[in-house]
Amino acid sequence: MTTSLDMATADATVPAVAMSGITKRFPGVIANHDVDFEVAVGEVHALLGENGAGKSTLSNVLTGLYHPDGGEIRLAGEVVRIGSPREALARGIGMVHQHFRLVPTFTVAENVMLGHTGRFNRRAAEDRVAEIGEEHGLPVDPSAKIWQLSVGQQQRVEILKALERDARVLILDEPTAVLTPQEAEALFVTLRRMAAGGRSVIFISHKLDEVMAVSDRVTVLRDGTDVGVVEVATTSARDLARLMVGRDVVFNADDGQERASVDADRIVLRVRDLCAADNRGRPALNGVDLDLAAGEIVAVVGVSGNGQRELAEAICGTRRRTGGTVEVDGQPTSGRDPREMIAKGVSHVPEDRLHTGLSPSASIEENLVLKSYRRPPISAGPFVRRRAVRRNAETLIERFGVKTTGPTVSTRLLSGGNVQKVLLAREFSAAPKVLVAASPTRGLDVGAIETVRGLLLDASRSGTAVLLITEELDEALALADRVAVIYEGRIVGVVDRASADLTEIGLLMGGGRPPAEEL
Amino acid sequence: MLRLERRVDVPRWWTWAVPVASVLAAMVLGAVLIVSSGNDPLDVYRRIFESAVLGSGSLSGTVVAATPLLFTGLAAAAAFRMGVFNIGGEGQFIIGAIAGAGVALRFGESMGAGVIPLMIVAAAVAGALWAAIAGALRAWFKTNEIITSLMLNYIALNIGDYLIFNSESSWRLLEGSGRMFPQGKPIDTSAEWPFSHVGPVDFPFGFWLGVIIAIVVWVLYRRTRFGFEVKVIADSPSAATYAGMRARRTIVSVMALSGALAGIGGASDIGDTRHVFDPKGLRQSGYGYTGIVVAALARLNPVAVVPVALLMGGLNNAGRALQGRDFPAGLVGTLQGLILFCALGGEILARYRVRRVAKAVLAS
Ligand SMILES: Nc1ncnc2c1ncn2[C@@H]1O[C@H](COP(=O)(O)OP(=O)(O)OP(=O)(O)O)[C@@H](O)[C@H]1O
Ligand SMILES: [Mg+2]
Numbered sequence: 001m002t003t004s005l006d007m008a009t010a011d012a013t014v015p016a017v018a019m020s021g022i023t024k025r026f027p028g029v030i031a032n033h034d035v036d037f038e039v040a041v042g043e044v045h046a047l048l049g050e051n052g053a054g055k056s057t058l059s060n061v062l063t064g065l066y067h068p069d070g071g072e073i074r075l076a077g078e079v080v081r082i083g084s085p086r087e088a089l090a091r092g093i094g095m096v097h098q099h100f101r102l103v104p105t106f107t108v109a110e111n112v113m114l115g116h117t118g119r120f121n122r123r124a125a126e127d128r129v130a131e132i133g134e135e136h137g138l139p140v141d142p143s144a145k146i147w148q149l150s151v152g153q154q155q156r157v158e159i160l161k162a163l164e165r166d167a168r169v170l171i172l173d174e175p176t177a178v179l180t181p182q183e184a185e186a187l188f189v190t191l192r193r194m195a196a197g198g199r200s201v202i203f204i205s206h207k208l209d210e211v212m213a214v215s216d217r218v219t220v221l222r223d224g225t226d227v228g229v230v231e232v233a234t235t236s237a238r239d240l241a242r243l244m245v246g247r248d249v250v251f252n253a254d255d256g257q258e259r260a261s262v263d264a265d266r267i268v269l270r271v272r273d274l275c276a277a278d279n280r281g282r283p284a285l286n287g288v289d290l291d292l293a294a295g296e297i298v299a300v301v302g303v304s305g306n307g308q309r310e311l312a313e314a315i316c317g318t319r320r321r322t323g324g325t326v327e328v329d330g331q332p333t334s335g336r337d338p339r340e341m342i343a344k345g346v347s348h349v350p351e352d353r354l355h356t357g358l359s360p361s362a363s364i365e366e367n368l369v370l371k372s373y374r375r376p377p378i379s380a381g382p383f384v385r386r387r388a389v390r391r392n393a394e395t396l397i398e399r400f401g402v403k404t405t406g407p408t409v410s411t412r413l414l415s416g417g418n419v420q421k422v423l424l425a426r427e428f429s430a431a432p433k434v435l436v437a438a439s440p441t442r443g444l445d446v447g448a449i450e451t452v453r454g455l456l457l458d459a460s461r462s463g464t465a466v467l468l469i470t471e472e473l474d475e476a477l478a479l480a481d482r483v484a485v486i487y488e489g490r491i492v493g494v495v496d497r498a499s500a501d502l503t504e505i506g507l508l509m510g511g512g513r514p515p516a517e518e519l
Numbered sequence: 520m521l522r523l524e525r526r527v528d529v530p531r532w533w534t535w536a537v538p539v540a541s542v543l544a545a546m547v548l549g550a551v552l553i554v555s556s557g558n559d560p561l562d563v564y565r566r567i568f569e570s571a572v573l574g575s576g577s578l579s580g581t582v583v584a585a586t587p588l589l590f591t592g593l594a595a596a597a598a599f600r601m602g603v604f605n606i607g608g609e610g611q612f613i614i615g616a617i618a619g620a621g622v623a624l625r626f627g628e629s630m631g632a633g634v635i636p637l638m639i640v641a642a643a644v645a646g647a648l649w650a651a652i653a654g655a656l657r658a659w660f661k662t663n664e665i666i667t668s669l670m671l672n673y674i675a676l677n678i679g680d681y682l683i684f685n686s687e688s689s690w691r692l693l694e695g696s697g698r699m700f701p702q703g704k705p706i707d708t709s710a711e712w713p714f715s716h717v718g719p720v721d722f723p724f725g726f727w728l729g730v731i732i733a734i735v736v737w738v739l740y741r742r743t744r745f746g747f748e749v750k751v752i753a754d755s756p757s758a759a760t761y762a763g764m765r766a767r768r769t770i771v772s773v774m775a776l777s778g779a780l781a782g783i784g785g786a787s788d789i790g791d792t793r794h795v796f797d798p799k800g801l802r803q804s805g806y807g808y809t810g811i812v813v814a815a816l817a818r819l820n821p822v823a824v825v826p827v828a829l830l831m832g833g834l835n836n837a838g839r840a841l842q843g844r845d846f847p848a849g850l851v852g853t854l855q856g857l858i859l860f861c862a863l864g865g866e867i868l869a870r871y872r873v874r875r876v877a878k879a880v881l882a883s
Pocket of ligand 1: 005026027029030031049050052053054055056057058389403404413415417418443450
């Protein structure tokens with residue numbers, strides 16, 4: 001195969017990718033305005049910016065998904081027009097999207113080879129996939145079916161897919177958002193290794209420490225324009241944050257905030273011996289006990305895949321319970337119907353935002369009333385009051401800082417972070433008794449993370465019991481009154497924030513034996 | 520090589536431009552066919568237009584022909600909007616006709632015109648129940664409703680045949696000519712639906728009923744909680760469940776609604792036009808299937824179903840009037856097929872962009 005990028009290896013001073021003056025407009029917004037962006041051969045280049053700054057748009061322009069309204073793209077010095085993602089791949093540009101595009105019932109090898117024409121030879125394909133995996137330090141069983149893999153492994157398959165086509169430039173859109181810290185660590189090693197081998201990596205992330213750890217240079221986008229390119233070696237996380245937001249950012253603002261007074265006598269969520277199965281029907285929750293008092297924040301931490309998702313869903317009624325009970329404010333619940341839980345005042349921020357938490361094609365204003373449309377003031381008798389829907393949307397968009405051109409925009413068209421804000425706005429504004437939130441800050445920029453943490457504290461101050469499911473220990477310790485560790489579908493330890501010990505929690509997360517008195 | 524690629528942004532005005540362009544494209548394709556059959560397309564189109572619109576009584580005929588399509592078109596649109604593919608409009612129409620005729624035959628003489636609302640209700644309920652069978656199978660057993668509703672069409676047709684040809688049911692005329700040729704018993708004249716006159720055009724009562732129902736269905740889907748649920752369930756079932764919507768119940772309701780609309784069409788067939796239950800005639804008309812074409816061309820918008828039903832009704836009307844005399848046989852059916860074909864093609868072109876891909880790029 002001869003692509004324009006093969007020449008790049010010969011001359012390392014010509015940038016692998018040079019985008020200049022890129023402009024991309026959508027009805028009512030300029031997502032990219034005169035953006036210059038250059039990636040050298042053999043570097044990891046981070047693309048940083050707030051939610052809605054235009055990062056995904058810029059990478060979609062590079063992969064041919066969007067056609068720019070202005071500007072020029074050069075690959076290894078040669079001006080090109082990229083018509084489609086397929087053409088981009090043929091020119092050596094691969095992309096790993098935030099939402100994977102794999103066929104769950106196909107094997108790893110089948111997914112990697114998908115899109116090739118000609119006969120599919122299973123043996124040869126599996127050998128080839130194993131070989132590429134070995135070469136790049138991405139071990140994965142080529143004959144495993146996608147649905148059997150963890151999210152981290154699925155991401156590896158996506159990367160393998162790009163490498164199999166010999167991508168010289170690899171774009172990863174918020175790749176760590178779905179990974180555990182350990183998996184993220186492993187990914188960074190892979191990325192560095194690929195860069196050392198002469199490939200170029202474009203890394204999109206909101207997490208400043210990750211950007212500092214893995215990349216050589218950073219391009220910062222703000223409101224659709226590029227505001228600077230900096231060498232990581234000569235900058236700090238604080239400087240990057242200032243560049244990104246346009247003002248100083250206060251880290252850990254919540255530490256100073258007044259905490260809620262926990263009303264320990266009023267248990268609003270009482271979970272006893274809760275059991276549930278995962279999507280494949282295997283037991284995933286094996287008898288969970290939890291008590292949440294009004295105004296209390298309890299964080300559930302654990303390595304992903306230990307029953308966190310099932311716990312949230314079994315409490316909120318979207319997953320069938322196979323045993324145990326859940327009481328809300330002293331009342332038993334049947335758990336067979338999400339509507340019952342909504343009516344009892346249980347809010348839920350699910351893991352899969354765009355397809356479970358929201359109706360992607362519906363407008364923002366419709367999604368903001370997805371649960372409240374049944375009751376006045378949003379509805380009157382059988383009718384939905386459009387005026388009330390609009391007013392509700394205007395208030396919430398303003399209050400939660402959703403960046404959009406209007407309430408009637410289809411939710412699918414929002415940037416990743418803004419999709420999430422719509423969901424959070426709806427769930428927080430319902431004034432719930434219990435709020436079950438799965439990684440509510442994942443995918444948000446630093447400013448928005450502070451806002452969400454503030455909202456969680458606000459909610460607890462107004463008496464909501466918050467069950468915060470997270471993989472980030474820092475977040476758990478910053479917000480929670482108590483930290484519960486989940487392992488293989490059981491709560492293996494509960495620690496008070498005051499007496500929390502990181503090594504002990506780490507040990508529990510890994511299934512180590514807890515000291516007896518902590519149980 | 521050509522490839523389809525999803526368009527990211529689709530302009531608003533395409534909503535109406537695409538169907539209009541589809542009809543025009545179908546006419547061009549039709550012209551090619553007419554030429555190849557040795558006729559003059561302009562002349563043929565002029566004659567169609569004359570017998571559908573201009574000629575004396577033509578518009579009245581067009582409105583009458585459009586009325587059943589209005590109901591079956593609404594039925595298809597109501598179901599398809601939720602991604603429930605009710606192909607059973609045909610059967611639901613027949614069941615509605617059986618119910619409507621049954622009520623009219625039983626109570627027509629004693630109740631007079633008061634039987635008309637009763638006919639409508641009976642037909643709606645019968646059609647709804649018939650369709651709900653396929654709906655419930657889909658909701659609880661995940662059975663493909665395309666297949667079940669289609670199968671139910673054959674059952675309905677056979678029930679119809681049985682009532683008139685193979686039994687001495689109360690739908691069958693058993694005196695007079697009925698002893699020689701099996702046929703339905705005419706309903707009492709007082710149960711016949713009234714016509715109203717606007718200028719030179721006669722409008723059957725069923726047409727106005729259909730127009731009102733179209734508006735009601737539009738309001739139902741655009742302005743009510745039910746319509747909101749339908750929209751969310753169609754877009755993302757998991758989001759609907761999460762938000763506490765009852766997806767199964769809604770699937771059955773939508774199916775029943777669709778069946779009720781087709782069923783009322785059956786009652787209108789008895790009350791407005793035939794005044795007799797005629798399974799053979801219904802089988803030939805295929806209103807249920809044409810209704811799907813109407814709904815597709817109306818882009819599932821209930822209000823747009825009205826003009827589209829008139830267009831298709833006009834074609835049917837012209838086809839009937841021009842039959843025989845040096846008019847290409849089957850042309851009207853072919854034109855309708857072409858319109859559907861172009862409408863679906865137009866839909867694809869509206870959503871996707873066709874790109875030419877260089878061989879070299881593909882080979883890599
Ligand atoms: N297809 C589209 N149609 C209309 N507007 C769009 C479309 N895609 C993106 N936008 C808008 O362009 C802007 C930039 O979006 P983009 O997805 O590039 O942001 P981002 O930097 O990736 O943000 P995030 O970190 O939240 O993912 C946003 O205001 C978004 O609403
Ligand atoms: Mg993005």
